[in-house]
Amino acid sequence: MKRIILVFLALVFLASSCTSGLGPGTSPTSPAGGNIVVKGSDTMVNLASAWAEEYEIKHPGVKVSVSGGGSGFGITALIEGTTDICNNSRSWKPEEVENARAKGFEPVSVAVALDGVAVVVNPQNPVNSLTIDQLAAIYTGKIANWREVGGVDSPIVVLSRDNNSGTHIFFKEQVVQAKDKQAEYGPDVMFLPTSQSISDEVARNPYAIAYFGLGYVTREHKVLGIKKDTSSEAVKPDMSTIKDGTYPVARPLYVTTRGEAQGLIKEYIDWILGSDGQKIVSELDFVPHATQK
Amino acid sequence: MRTRKCGKTFLSEGHSPKRRVGEKVIEALIRFSGWITLIVLGLIMILLFREGLPIFGYTDPVSFLFGTTWLPVSSPPVFGILPFVIGSLMITLVALVIAVPIGIGTAAFISEIAPTGLKELLKPIIEILAGFPSIVLGFIGFILLAPLVQSVFHLSTGLNGLTAGIMLSLICLPTIISISEDALSSVPSEYKEASYALGATRWQTIRKVLLPAASPGVVASIMLGMGRAIGETMTVLMISGGRLSIPTNITDPMSALTARIAIEINNASFRGLQFQALFAMGIVLFLITLVVNIVADLVLEKQRRRLRA
Amino acid sequence: MSLKKRNLRQIVAFFFLTLACFLVVAPVIYMLVYIGLQGAGAINWEFLSQLPRKRGIEGGIFSAILGTFYLMLGVVVFALPVGLLAAIYLQEYAKQGRIVRLINLSIINLAGVPSIVYGLFGLSFFVLLMKMGSSLLAASLTLSCLVLPVVVTAAREALAAVPNSLREASYALGATRWQTIRKVVLPQAYPGIITGLILAVSRAAGETAPILVTGTAFTAIIPGSPFDQFNALPYHLYAVATQVPGIPSEIKWATALVLLGLVLLFNLTAIIMRARLRAFKRKWS
Numbered sequence: 001m002k003r004i005i006l007v008f009l010a011l012v013f014l015a016s017s018c019t020s021g022l023g024p025g026t027s028p029t030s031p032a033g034g035n036i037v038v039k040g041s042d043t044m045v046n047l048a049s050a051w052a053e054e055y056e057i058k059h060p061g062v063k064v065s066v067s068g069g070g071s072g073f074g075i076t077a078l079i080e081g082t083t084d085i086c087n088n089s090r091s092w093k094p095e096e097v098e099n100a101r102a103k104g105f106e107p108v109s110v111a112v113a114l115d116g117v118a119v120v121v122n123p124q125n126p127v128n129s130l131t132i133d134q135l136a137a138i139y140t141g142k143i144a145n146w147r148e149v150g151g152v153d154s155p156i157v158v159l160s161r162d163n164n165s166g167t168h169i170f171f172k173e174q175v176v177q178a179k180d181k182q183a184e185y186g187p188d189v190m191f192l193p194t195s196q197s198i199s200d201e202v203a204r205n206p207y208a209i210a211y212f213g214l215g216y217v218t219r220e221h222k223v224l225g226i227k228k229d230t231s232s233e234a235v236k237p238d239m240s241t242i243k244d245g246t247y248p249v250a251r252p253l254y255v256t257t258r259g260e261a262q263g264l265i266k267e268y269i270d271w272i273l274g275s276d277g278q279k280i281v282s283e284l285d286f287v288p289h290a291t292q293k
Numbered sequence: 294m295r296t297r298k299c300g301k302t303f304l305s306e307g308h309s310p311k312r313r314v315g316e317k318v319i320e321a322l323i324r325f326s327g328w329i330t331l332i333v334l335g336l337i338m339i340l341l342f343r344e345g346l347p348i349f350g351y352t353d354p355v356s357f358l359f360g361t362t363w364l365p366v367s368s369p370p371v372f373g374i375l376p377f378v379i380g381s382l383m384i385t386l387v388a389l390v391i392a393v394p395i396g397i398g399t400a401a402f403i404s405e406i407a408p409t410g411l412k413e414l415l416k417p418i419i420e421i422l423a424g425f426p427s428i429v430l431g432f433i434g435f436i437l438l439a440p441l442v443q444s445v446f447h448l449s450t451g452l453n454g455l456t457a458g459i460m461l462s463l464i465c466l467p468t469i470i471s472i473s474e475d476a477l478s479s480v481p482s483e484y485k486e487a488s489y490a491l492g493a494t495r496w497q498t499i500r501k502v503l504l505p506a507a508s509p510g511v512v513a514s515i516m517l518g519m520g521r522a523i524g525e526t527m528t529v530l531m532i533s534g535g536r537l538s539i540p541t542n543i544t545d546p547m548s549a550l551t552a553r554i555a556i557e558i559n560n561a562s563f564r565g566l567q568f569q570a571l572f573a574m575g576i577v578l579f580l581i582t583l584v585v586n587i588v589a590d591l592v593l594e595k596q597r598r599r600l601r602a
Numbered sequence: 603m604s605l606k607k608r609n610l611r612q613i614v615a616f617f618f619l620t621l622a623c624f625l626v627v628a629p630v631i632y633m634l635v636y637i638g639l640q641g642a643g644a645i646n647w648e649f650l651s652q653l654p655r656k657r658g659i660e661g662g663i664f665s666a667i668l669g670t671f672y673l674m675l676g677v678v679v680f681a682l683p684v685g686l687l688a689a690i691y692l693q694e695y696a697k698q699g700r701i702v703r704l705i706n707l708s709i710i711n712l713a714g715v716p717s718i719v720y721g722l723f724g725l726s727f728f729v730l731l732m733k734m735g736s737s738l739l740a741a742s743l744t745l746s747c748l749v750l751p752v753v754v755t756a757a758r759e760a761l762a763a764v765p766n767s768l769r770e771a772s773y774a775l776g777a778t779r780w781q782t783i784r785k786v787v788l789p790q791a792y793p794g795i796i797t798g799l800i801l802a803v804s805r806a807a808g809e810t811a812p813i814l815v816t817g818t819a820f821t822a823i824i825p826g827s828p829f830d831q832f833n834a835l836p837y838h839l840y841a842v843a844t845q846v847p848g849i850p851s852e853i854k855w856a857t858a859l860v861l862l863g864l865v866l867l868f869n870l871t872a873i874i875m876r877a878r879l880r881a882f883k884r885k886w887s
Contacts, residue, residue: 072560080563082736157449163366164560187538190546193530193556194844207449316780327691329684331708333747340726398622417873422630424869426808428836429858432843466626496612524716526811551718555811575722586714
């Protein structure tokens with residue numbers, strides 16, 4: 001019995017000693033070393049991870065850890081001090097800014113990329129485009145059957161991110177509340193916990209409709225063109241339509257810090273806004289932001 | 294097993310004052326530790342109430358429990374949890390409808406019909422099922438079961454209460470099976486022998502003698518299984534569909550109390566209204582499972598006393 | 603009722619009972635085989651020993667494995683001593699009566715508390731009140747509370763199984779109660795206690811909800827201290843299955859397989875130990 005315990009303890013020491021050599025830039029004592037913690041938007045999480053990986057390669061000694069959880073999660077984390085940088089795909093609400101001030105800082109947001117929110121359906125769905133009004137009606141429950149918008153005679157399976165998601169709030173403000181500021185998501189909307197579940201469900205369910213950032217769109221989805229109103233052209237989201245504003249459901253993506261960024265964090269954000277960081281933005285199907293340094 | 298040095302007499306070690314003090318310290322520690330489970334339970338209750346009760350200053354308990362709208366991040370926020378209570382109950386009901394007959398049947402099979410060799414094989418399989426992490430079951434439910442349910446029942450989506458209930462029954466089954474099986478095998482063999490002596494078949498004996506005698510244990514197992522089902526989080530999170538309105542049908546997508554808490558707790562600002570409301574939901578969950586467990590324990594105690602007599 | 607009719611009823615009834623058992627066993631075996639086949643292809647040494655890259659699309663799951671390992675270690679460090687001492691009190695010191703009944707009730711209730719409620723408790727007590735922050739330590743302690751009933755119950759059974767004759771012999775030689783426990787009862791009860799510990803650890807390894815709330819983050823970094831956030835297998839599975847786009851499905855299944863394999867390994871070890879214990883006890887009595 002004692003032997004087993006000894007072996008167990010030996011394994012523990014072995015595990016902890018061999019981990020120090022792994023992972024990019026894990027030594028905290030190397031020069032220009034440091035830790036940056038990034039949390040927040042799931043829309044931005046792949047982008048943020050790609051930045052982190054690239055940055056760690058270019059700047060050995062710096063560790064950048066990235067998590068998702070939603071813009072709401074990131075904002076809370078920044079307020080509570082459990083993160084250095086918050087990724088948010090929506091702007092801070094007044095109450096959240098108040099909370100931050102109560103904790104002694106002013107949240108400073110910098111737009112680092114532009115994102116189009118794609119509205120997708122299953123490839124089998126014959127519908128090609130929708131107006132903003134139709135989209136709002138679908139998401140408030142006023143339109144419940146595909147045939148009302150030119151599709152098959154079947155109930156619409158309406159999918160959405162949950163309320164921790166910045167995209168959820170952005171879509172609500174931009175689309176659902178476009179005409180009626182008091183509108184809320186309808187009673188039949190299905191709030192799935194994560195973007196991937198939504199992506200999977202749309203890909204396999206012919207009656208589903210969903211929205212998410214362009215970065216999550218795959219070959220298994222069909223992207224709808226969006227018309228501002230019945231007389232406009234249907235616009236699909238891509239680099240140019242997002243940049244020039246013709247795609248109506250686009251928004252900036254932000255990183256937020258406690259006060260003005262300084263030191264290690266400032267270097268990181270500057271790098272993101274620089275050509276290296278923005279190149280990664282394009283590679284991941286987001287749109288580089290105009291405020292490049 | 295190595296035998297320890299039992300032969301070494303303790304008299305030679307003696308009862309020195311130093312030893313007596315050391316022993317007193319250890320014994321005090323032991324006496325304190327005995328209470329640890331009660332202490333932890335108490336702490337859980339205190340903290341849940343501490344963080345959750347404040348919400349009732351914003352929303353009164355009736356509107357909270359019976360309100361049908363849940364808008365935690367709107368202005369102004371609205372907190373009504375009835376749809377989730379109903380969702381949890383519906384999913385649990387589906388799980389029990391499936392798990393109870395199959396579970397008791399399996400318990401009877403293992404206890405009375407299976408030959409010893411098969412028994413030794415079946416019990417580990419049940420324990421393997423018990424050990425399946427709930428996230429794995431949720432994953433399997435999402436990838437495999439949901440599309441199946443969707444096509445078999447011609448639904449618009451497979452992410453609904455029925456699918457969640459089916460996967461949940463897999464979680465209840467080990468509890469129901471093992472406790473019922475224990476109850477059945479602890480029925481004194483005199484009962485069985487008397488029944489055979491009267492000319493009954495094995496099935497008649499099971500049905501009319503053993504099951505009734507074991508019924509407190511079986512009922513307790515169902516209650517404990519129900520408690521597990523109500524408390525399950527990850528499986529339900531992934532496959533129940535996430536609709537916030539009151540479900541009218543088990544094939545509707547719905548939300549459960551547990552899943553709601555899990556999704557929203559990480560982004561609720563600490564000690565804000567949403568945070569308090571989620572803790573209040575925790576209180577509701579805690580009280581439900583408390584009641585279920587106490588009743589189950591009372592029922593089990595009844596069986597223990599009955600068998601002792 | 604005629605004999606023929608009764609026998610017919612029995613055959614029908616037994617058929618249904620067998621069917622019931624089959625309906626339980628078949629899905630278990632199906633799931634095991636399916637996960638095994640889907641995931642085994644992606645498991646190799648790199649998968650197990652490398653950190654995730656590109657959010658888990660490439661690389662391995664080492665950070666998750668290590669995190670789970672640290673969690674299990676935490677459970678051993680916190681839950682074992684406390685649970686064991688509690689079991690010793692209940693079994694060796696306490697007088698059976700209302701107090702013990704109350705504590706028994708608390709054990710049953712703790713065992714029935716939903717895992718997300720443990721998460722809320724951990725968040726409010728360890729993360730906030732004790733100011734540990736979202737960390738490995740907070741998550742470990744939360745899980746230790748969750749598995750406490752398992753440890754206490756298993757240890758109690760192990761202690762109860764030690765024949766009283768051994769205790770009496772020890773007292774006859776002049777030993778005190780604690781000396782008896784330490785030198786006679788405990789050594790006999792070790793295997794049963796370890797079995798319970800293994801079950802507790804395996805339970806802790808599989809839980810997602812409590813750690814989701816108290817300390818996990820989907821990072822590729824190894825936690826440097828107990829106050830850091832960490833990754834763990836159940837959380838990693840949750841993230842790759844539902845949050846990260848573009849992960850090849852073999853990797854999702856492989857992660858599920860590793861988690862399942864780990865938990866099953868522990869459970870089967872405990873089952874085997876228990877079986878050998880029973881065989882040994884039969885020899886003794």
